[in-house]
Amino acid sequence: QVQLQESGPGLVKPSQTLSLTCTVSGGSISSGGYYWSWIRQHPGKGLEWIGYIYYSGSTYYNPSLKSRVTISVDTSKNQFSLKLSSVTAADTAVYYCAILDTAMVTLDWGQGTLVTVSS
Amino acid sequence: DIQMTQSPSSLSASVGDRVTITCRASQGISNYLAWFQQKPGKAPKSLIYAASSLQSGVPSKFSGSGSGTDFTLTISSLQPEDFATYYCQQYNSYPLTFGPGTKVDIK
Numbered sequence: 001q002v003q004l005q006e007s008g009p010g011l012v013k014p015s016q017t018l019s020l021t022c023t024v025s026g027g028s029i030s031s032g033g034y035y036w037s038w039i040r041q042h043p044g045k046g047l048e049w050i051g052y053i054y055y056s057g058s059t060y061y062n063p064s065l066k067s068r069v070t071i072s073v074d075t076s077k078n079q080f081s082l083k084l085s086s087v088t089a090a091d092t093a094v095y096y097c098a099i100l101d102t103a104m105v106t107l108d109w110g111q112g113t114l115v116t117v118s119s
Numbered sequence: 120d121i122q123m124t125q126s127p128s129s130l131s132a133s134v135g136d137r138v139t140i141t142c143r144a145s146q147g148i149s150n151y152l153a154w155f156q157q158k159p160g161k162a163p164k165s166l167i168y169a170a171s172s173l174q175s176g177v178p179s180k181f182s183g184s185g186s187g188t189d190f191t192l193t194i195s196s197l198q199p200e201d202f203a204t205y206y207c208q209q210y211n212s213y214p215l216t217f218g219p220g221t222k223v224d225i226k
Contacts, residue, residue, distance in 0.1 A: 046206065046217055046218070046219045046220055047155075047163070047206060047208075047217040048217070049214050049215040049216065049217070051214075060213055060214075062213075062214040063120075063214065064214070096162055096163075103151075103168075103210070104151075104210035104215065105153060105165075105168040105169070105210065106153060106155075106165055106168075106208070106210075107165060107174075108165065109162040109163055109164070109165075110162065111161075111162050112162050
């Protein structure tokens with residue numbers, strides 16, 4: 001069974017770029033057949049889908065964040081990453097990575113990592 | 120974007136109760152509807168996809184139904200481990216969107 005683990009700084013200063021990595025174990029990103037996604041949850045709030053990447057590098061981003069988001073993949077390390085630029089306090093959230101099948105069904109989630117935006 | 124609503128926003132129930140949560144989409148999504156369970160401090164867990172199909176390992180006390188715009192999640196006999204927040208999600212069109220959640224707590 002595929003396992004996902006987020007990593008990255010827990011504190012980011014306003015206007016800087018948030019960078020997170022999701023390490024995949026128990027399966028290979030490059031084998032295809034799945035989409036690799038980021039989702040966030042503001043403290044005490046609901047869930048917001050950020051976007052996905054396929055092993056080939058094709059991406060889709062939520063239009064609400066598209067101008068600031070980049071998702072990339074490193075198949076040699078079996079990782080995919082999220083960059084969110086020009087962050088503000090409104091980007092403070094728990095960030096989850098997740099695996100979706102080709103029908104966009106979410107199969108499993110990482111444990112999540114809290115990122116706080118503060119000076 | 121497709122807007123998802125859920126009702127109620129919270130409910131109190133007793134162990135053994137039958138619980139039903141409703142999810143409504145702002146436009147038709149066929150059966151491209153998933154349900155997730157989230158416990159405090161934990162990642163969501165996938166329960167149901169395609170409106171009524173159970174994810175592997177999910178107990179049969181959970182069931183889903185609906186198509187188009189109206190959907191339900193039913194827990195047939197509530198157990199202590201089922202007290203959590205439940206979210207619906209549409210994956211009919213981009214961006215994928217979630218409902219605001221229904222918190223199920225102990226009466």
